[in-house]
Amino acid sequence: MRVSSNELGSLLNRVFEGQGFVDFEAATKQVVWLQQCGLQGLAHLADCVDKLEQSSDSLVQLCDDSAEQMSLNCYHNSTLAVGGAAVDLALSEAMQTGTATLRLEHCHNLIFILQPLAERASRGMNCMAHWQVAGSPVLEHLAIFPAGDSYPNYLVWESLEPAARHRDDTLTLACSDAIEALEDYKEQYCSSGTPYLAQVTAAEFQANERCSLDKGIAVDDAVWQRLCLLGERVLVASTEASRSRGAGPADSGTSGA
Amino acid sequence: MTALVDAARYSDPQILMDVERLGSMYGNRLSFMRVLLRTISSQQWRISHSLFDLDRQGYGTVVYAIDTPAQRYSLVIFSAYLPDEQRNDRVIADQWDLTMALCEGDISDARMHHLRNNVPLQEAGRLNSRVLVLSRANRSSRNFESVVQALASGKQPPVEQLVQVGYLYRTTAVYGSGKMGMADWGKVRDLFPDFARPFAAEMFTCYLLRQFSIEQAEHIARQRCPDTAVAMSKEIKRYIGIGNATGLGMAPYLIKHPQLIDRWVSVRESALQCVLEQSVLDAELHAKLLRDLDKAAQHLAETHIDDSRQATLNSQARTELQALASWLGDDDSPVLPGELLAQVRQTYCLETQEILVSLLLELYPEIVDEFANQMSVQESLVIDPAMRTSTLMQTIERDYNWALAVDFSAPGAQDIFWYRSAEKLEPRLGEAGVDPGSEWQMRLDIARSVKECANVLQADLAAHPDSTVARFLLRCPQQRPIVRRVQSMAGARCGEIRANLVDADVLPLQLLRCKLAFFGVSKFDPKSRLWVRNTMFQGAPLLQELNEACVDDWYFPLAPTEQVS
Incomplete structure (x- = not known):
């Protein structure tokens, strides 16, 4: 089925609110953006939505506050819950010092970091995120947002690191007023000539988002139904009393006009 | 100088955004219905039937083809039998006299099949992104049959009856912006310039519903008594509008879209400031103002409602408008718009003040109308993480002093909560400590949230x-939503409705009326503190009149004075 951005957003707001997210609208934007841009936001959400319930909102601790690289313990929370705060921290430090690097540790569902980065990059800061995903082979993910752009250049390639050394609950964020600084990071992670398994350009992100807006967002029926069930948690059972006292008289339509 | 002093006072958001003042607003030249009809007229949209397939009772399908300079749209209307006992205006209803959808392009057989299977279901149906608006309407049980019968017997409907209820159909919901799978607002804004203003497509659907309601009544009358039936007189047609029942669902919108509300109020206020800076009214404008004051007073006299509070306010405003007209008519002194408004603000009730604002805007269309293009805004609430928390506190103290002033320990100050019912997500009000569901209350308590945030921030x-702010929000993540709002609204003076919306005495009706005034409705008829009936497009030019020359004089519509037989 196809749904609109508005109705997907409304449903996800209810889902995340029902799971205890204080900033549920921010989490919703992260999923919707990813889905609209063609990166399977809903499939990623479906993989983790049951585990999100354990999230509380006192979520992170800044454990390394050094100028070179800050570090945030996310206590196994999702970037849906902590991603915005992490990006805000990196951004605020970069606005003061020029460049900031922040390492998120014990954090999950890392791909959802892209929307908050897109939002901040579009307001004038170069941003980057790098993370690894477990599997065989281990995959490296890198997204670079030039300042002022709403869409990244997104790269995926096979890791050269031994599988035993990889961390799939760690993500590195960098924000800088100089794009060259982020290019340096890219070279650090991805040597020249590395073949990419996937590359999504900013133009492709934009085209996917435009297509979603024009035609609606393709959604798996089963996932949609599951989310609808989760979203029911915030709905209050109707009673005769609430029907009459809370929303007007029950016979409003037959009152003679 | 007096005018400038008054202008400054009137721009004070503390005055402008007071909920009682917002709940006293009237439509004006910048209201969306007015702007829509001016647009249709100036662009010479062509609107015709591409299908008119109604049976003798008026049941069947009608399709209007709409050709604008940009493209073609179709409004598809399904009319079906509905037993009287099934007629219900609430969101929770599941059958209606009439359902309809505004679509882009022509309607192929396949599209018609899909629409026929889904539009009558309303919320239970699925549409696609080629549909812009979905709506439904119920017949007025008081008017519809008697109007048809009058026409069938060769008479015009009695005006006195239409003064009581000025419509044949009432809309009970008008959905757009992506609901039920329809086109998102972003698509409408980018691809359909004809409707790239707030609620333009929704208002247009209601305008064509009014046209249909007249055509359907005439059709049934002709079918019933072909030898005696007459067409409705032009004056009566013009006086027929579309009824509307608006409930709580509209109130959360005003809270959830502060940047849009800021834009609407600010634009209206900017237009007003330009008017207030004008010099002495010349004889022509002076005479027009006198006529309009009389017209507004008469309009109120013809507004019949049961609600005692609103009836009292209407009566007072009517008396004051007559006094004002009398004074202006008797006194030869030059009239400065700014001075006049200043005096009215010092002397008369809010309803009178707001009527005068609407009438002053009518005096200067060449100044006011261009503001209509500024009513849209691309909303974006974003945290400024580098701001110092001391600056954030100053921002709260400067912009939200009204919220900090609320005493939430006072009796009744937190007695109400807003929630979504499982019954079709209908928004409802609950009583704290009495009704279930407070743990899932909607976050419309901006004043309380700001005050809590200020307390947390003070300790931090x-x-x-x-x-x-970034580090503060790591320590206190619960404050992220309200900090985002406070920071995003810094400098926006008119985005926040200054009221404690969880107070026992809250009047949601005032929020509804504010939004409805921006739509351009008239005849506000409160049915409780939770919902209001009103009339859309009453007095508006008919379709064929729009194609001739737009007569944009339909504010404060009056009943036809001559009975046409």
Whole structure:
């Protein structure tokens, strides 16, 4: 089925609110953006939505506050819950010092970091995120947002690191007023000539988002139904009393006009 | 000088955004219905039937083809039998006299099949992104049959009856912006310039519903008594509008879209400021103002409602408008718009003040109308993480002093909560400590949230006097939504409705009326503190009149004075 951005957003707001997210609208934007841009936001959400319930909102601790690289313990929370705060921290430090690097540790569902980065990059800061995903082979993910752009250049390639050394609950964020600084990071992670398994350009992100807006967002029926069930948690059972006292008289339509 | 002093006072958001004042607003030249009809007229949209397939009772399908300079749209209307006992205006209803959808392009057989299977289901149906608006309407049980019968017997409907209820159909919901799978607002804004203003497509659907309601009544009358039936007179047609029942669902919108509300109020206020800076009214404008004051007073006299509070306000405003007209008519002194408004603000009730604002805007269309293009805004609430928390506190103290002033420990101050019912997500009000569901209340309590945030921030500042907002929000993540709102609204003077919306005495009706005034409705008829009936497009030019020359004089519509037989 196809749904609109508005109705997907409304449903996800209810889902995340029902799971205890204080900033549920921010989490919703992260999923919707990813889905609209063609990166399977809903499939990623479906993989983790049951585990999100354990999230509380006192979520992170800044454990390394050094100028070179800050570090945030996310206590196994999702970037849906902590991603915005992490990006805000990196951004605020970069606005003061020029460049900031922040390492998120014990954090999950890392791909959802892209929307908050897109939002901040579009307001004038170069941003980057790098993370690894477990599997065989281990995959490296890198997204670079030039300042002022709403869409990244997104790269995926096979890791050269031994599988035993990889961390799939760690993500590195960098924000800088100089794009060259982020290019340096890219070279650090991805040597020249590395073949990419996937590359999504900013133009492709934009085209996917435009297509979603024009035609609606393709959604798996089963996932949609599951989310609808989760979203029911915030709905209050109707009673005769609430029907009459809370929303007007029950016979409003037959009152003679 | 007096005018400038008054202008400054009137721009004070503390005055402008007071909920009682917002709940006293009237439509004006910048209202969306007025702007829509001016657009249709100036662009010479062509609107015709591409299908008119109604049976003798008026049941069947009608399709209007709409050709604008940009493209073609179709409004598809399904009319079906509905037993009287099934007629219900609430969101929770599941059958209606009439359902309809505004679509882009022509309607192929396949599209018609899909629409026929889904539009009558309303919320239970699925549409696609080629549909812009979905709506439904119920017949007026008081008017519809008697109007048809009058026409069938060769008479015009009695005006006195239409003064009581000025419509044949009432809409009970008008959905757009992506609901039920329809086109998102972003698509409408980018691809359909004809409707790239707030609620333009929704208002247009209601305007064509009014046209249909007249055509259907005439059709049934002709079918019933072909030898005696007459067409409705032009004056009566013009006086027939579309009824509307608006409930709580509209109120959360005003809270959830502060940047849009800021834009609407600010634009209206900017237009007003330009009017207030005008010099002495010349004889022509002076005479027009006198006529309009009489017209507004008469309009109120013809507004029949049961609600005692609103009836009292209407009566007072009518008396004051007559007094004002009398004074202006008798006194030869030059009239400055700014001075006049200043005096009215010092002397008369809010309803009178707001009527005068609407009438002053009518005097200067060449100044006011261009403001209509500024009513849209691309909303974006974003945290400024580098701001110091001391600056954030100053921002709260400067922009939200009205919220900090609320005493939430006072009796009744937190007695109400807003929630979504499992019954079709209908928004409802609950009583704290009595009704279930407070744990899932909607976050419309901006004043309370700001005050809580200020308290948390104050304590945090004591421990971290030189912190950024980013670091504060790591320590206090519960404050992220309200901090985002406060920071995003900094400098926006008219985005926040200054009221405690969880107070026992809250009047949601005032929020509804504010939004409806921007739509351009008239005849506000409160049915409780939770919902209001009103009339759309009453007095508006008919379709064929729009194609001739737009007569944009339909504010404060009056009943036809001559009975046409």
